[in-house]
Amino acid sequence: MNNLLNRITVNPEQCGGRPCVRNMRIRVSDVLDLFIAGLSKEQILEELPDLESADLEACLKYARIRIDHPVLAV
Numbered sequence: 001m002n003n004l005l006n007r008i009t010v011n012p013e014q015c016g017g018r019p020c021v022r023n024m025r026i027r028v029s030d031v032l033d034l035f036i037a038g039l040s041k042e043q044i045l046e047e048l049p050d051l052e053s054a055d056l057e058a059c060l061k062y063a064r065i066r067i068d069h070p071v072l073a074v
Contacts, residue, residue, distance in 0.1 A: 004057055005061065005062060005065075007021060008020070008021065008062045009021075015027050021051060021058070026048060026051065030048075031048075031051070031055070031056060031059040032060075035060075041056055
């Protein structure tokens with residue numbers, strides 16, 4: 001899984017510091033928005049030809065990790 005997450009980069013000088021795919025100006029949120037819009041993996045790869053299948057998987061795993069945090073009830 002770490003190999004996949006190495007595909008996600010954060011650079012404060014690029015895209016406002018938002019997570020991107022392999023130092024490109026394609027944000028993780030852009031990929032997630034395309035999935036949310038109903039595009040298939042194949043359609044996203046056609047729409048963004050610089051991406052690889054593993055990049056899409058990395059975006060999904062990154063998002064899952066970012067939202068998986070404990071919630072403490074007070």
